[in-house]
Amino acid sequence: MLRLTFWILLAANVVMFAATQTYTDFPEKKDEPQQLQSVEPEKIRLLPSILITPQSGPVQQAITAEQASETTSCLEIGEFDTTGARLFGEKIKKLLPSDSVQKLQTQNPSSYMVYLPSAKNKKAAENRIGELQKKGIGNYFLITNGTQFKNAISLGIFKNEEAAKNLVAELQKLGFDDAQTHVRSKPSSTASFLIRNPDKSQLQQLELILADFPQVSKKDCQ
Structure with missing residues (x-):
């Protein structure tokens, strides 16, 4: 029994010795310094200097404001x-x-007035207004001053001559045959x-x- 124990211990020592020798056979590697890259002078380029525009002074700003x-x-x-x-x-x-x-x-542009000619007096003009109302015409104005158109009935002022003529045609269809246009101002x-x-x-x-x-x-x- 003692002999068996002796051989077991001996075998264990041999294994430990072999393992120690194997580990120490490989020396620890140290980091090797990296090789510096060579510098190529012909590829070195100087950057241009930055031009700084001087700011306008108070005097220049005052002159500009005055000119403006x-x-x-x-x-x-x-x-x-x-x-x-x-x-x-x-x-x-x-x-x-x-x-x-x-x-x-x-x-x-010119303007055009559509109107019914002057009546003999105001009473006659009012009678014509009554006729207009019976036909459903409510857009009118009795002219009571002046001389040329006194007691005439204005039925509208138009900038377009064609529109004025169209209204005259409609009035004539309704029985107002004397409806006409007048150029109030020339171009x-x-x-x-x-x-x-x-x-x-x-x-x-x-x-x-x-x-x-x-x-x-x-x-x-x-």
């Missing part, structure tokens, strides 16, 4: 009749460059001027010119 207050981007002057537009255009021709002035023409035209970016001196001279045209007005435009 002395100018107007757009000024509309009008309305002129045909003669006034021609005279004003001649006066500003030497003052302002042609590309800064724009002339706007506006057409004012006319007016003009305005757009003046862009005038400076302080030009604005002052414009004021002097406009003194000769008191009927026109001026306003800012876009």
Whole structure:
């Protein structure tokens, strides 16, 4: 029994010795330093310096603000009749460059009145109004002043001549054969001027010119 125990212990020592030798046969590896990459001088490039724009000082800002207050981007002057537009255009021709002035023409159309002719007196005109009411016509106006149309009956004012003629035709179908139209005003035209970016001196001279045209007005435009 003792002999068996001896051999078991001996075998265990041999195994432990062999294991220790196997582990120590392999020395611990140390981290090897990485090889530095070679530098290629021809690939080195200098970055351009950043240009810094100097900020405007208080004096420059004050001058800019003053200049802005002395100018107007757009000024509309009008309305002129045909003669006034021609005279004003001649006066500003030497003052302002042609590309800064724009002339706007506006057409004012005629107007047309549909009416029943003047009656002999107010009583007769009121009798005709009664006839209109019987036909279901309620849009009328008795003219009681003036001379040309006194005691006439207005049945509407139209900007379109065709619309006025259509109403006359309808009235005649209803038995008002004397219904007719009258041109209240003839076509006319007016003009305005757009003046862009005038400076302080030009604005002052414009004021002097406009003194000769008191009927026109001026306003800012876009």
